Amino acid sequence: MSEKLAIDAKGLSKGYKIGKTKQQVLKDVDFNAYHGQVTMVMGPSGSGKSTLIAALSGLMKPDEGEVIALGESLWKKKKSKIDQFRLDHCGFIFQGFNLFPALNATQQVEQVLKYCKASKTEARRRAIAALEEVGLGHRLKQTPAALSGGEKQRVAIARALSKNPQLLFADEPTSALDSVSGQVVIKLLHRAAKEHGAAVICVTHDPRLEAYADRIIHMEDGKILDDRQITPLT
């Protein structure tokens, strides 16, 4: 199989002003990621990994550089079009689970599908399918209070996957979890890449996750130091 480029970013720079000094967080970074692959971004805290993801996914405009996502120049779009792009194509998994305390697992997923022009019955069907896919078929009616950390993260993954996104961004998805739950989560991300052809971009500290990576990018001080393709491109 021949991998297609999902994201191609060139010359990304981003700095934060703190008082009078400007701290450069991304320094002219080039980055790309392929469909069907788990691209892992690793590196010490403060090296700019989250900032990179924010720039790639349309959450935060870089000072300089261009992001071509699914063939479209992301930062040339209007704000509302970027929202629409994320709605249509992007899934996110964060360190925190960010689930509404009042909603049960099914409703958490339906809440997002509601905005994807899915009918009520269609949203219900897809929500249950997504929850079954992450192994929560027996937890459909539980609210976050009744779920373990790992289960909550799986609900968040189901919420992200239910839209069938082509781009899946995960920022330290396992760092709030025990190692067993962490394994479950990374396997799910891996499956999203292999079975749904999503480009999975996963930021992590956790060296145990390396086993699931197709490619490992190492960042330090706003620059990419090392880019290792593990699964060879065909």
Added chain:
Amino acid sequence: MSLALSTLIFEWRRYMAAVIALAVAGLLVLSLVGMFMGIGKTFSATIDRSPAHLMVLPPDSEGFGGATQPRRNIPALFQHPEVVEVQPYTVRWAMWSNFPAAGQPAKRDGVQTIVVDPVKGAVTMPNDFNEDVIMALQEPYTVVIDQSSLAKLGVKVGDKATMNGRTVTVRATVANYPSLFNAMVFTSRQTAKLLNLADEGPRVGSLLVKVADPARTDQVVEELNSMGKGQYKAWTRAQLSEKNQEAMFKESFIVIILGFMLLVGIFIGVVITWQTLQGAILANIKEFASLRALGVSMGALNLIIMELSFWVGIAGLGMTAILLMGVNALAGAFNLTMYYPLWSILTIGAMLLTIAVLSGLLSLGVLKKSQPADLLR
């Protein structure tokens, strides 16, 4: 169930302050209106329960008050072929004293004597006086008073008392004729004459009129008014009752108190509801941010907040209804009639929803804090 509604139910404790603030704001205004309208209602009790189909008043009068018209208006009304009965509605002031039993305080008070004809179906006989009350009134020197006035007048049923110095007997009581100021005492026309309370002079007060076909009352009122050429003014019972209640709101102090309460209520309601909503949004700001990350637009989140504030308004309305029942029970215990016309309920409903929606609009600004990039750290 929507996210907004689920959240309100799930975290009801968080929203309680806003719901109670709304309810208190609503209650403040509504119970004042209810009290004033209730007082108005007691003033119009004798109008509302009169078997008269229409009433004829002096041209410049809008109530059963003191204004008089010439007695010759009575025969003039009979010129309309459909008028079948005309009687003056006679109210006279009298001085009431009880005969205190040992240890009982003496009571001396002005009362309004209302003259009725103790015959079933008479135009002056209120609809709700039963057979026994009518029979009692047929005896000379008997009077009937409202139950709630017994204590005020220092008597029980069967007791004697004096009116304008002559002895009368309280033979029966009626219900639902409370009066805020002077108690109402019902007597027959004969007794009124014996007490020197029914003068047959050339002027009379309001006239109570029955027509042949009650269904044609509205037309007869119009025809009488054009026949009268301004000598008198005919009203349907409903028109007059309404006018009577409206008259309450011509009193500027009532309008000022109500307006002030309305403003205070709106102010307190908006501030507390706004703060509560802001706090509630902030508590869920990460969840909202994650929806933003997944591509849900700011407009859609705004809608969720507006829906939430709408439901808070509805909850406030429900709470108002519950508290209002308490107020009514309390008023009942004090023999105070409360009356809520439909317009007052609709106005308060609209006011509470407006407060809630306004607070929702004010809290939308906090949503801007839902920056999805902040979730990436």
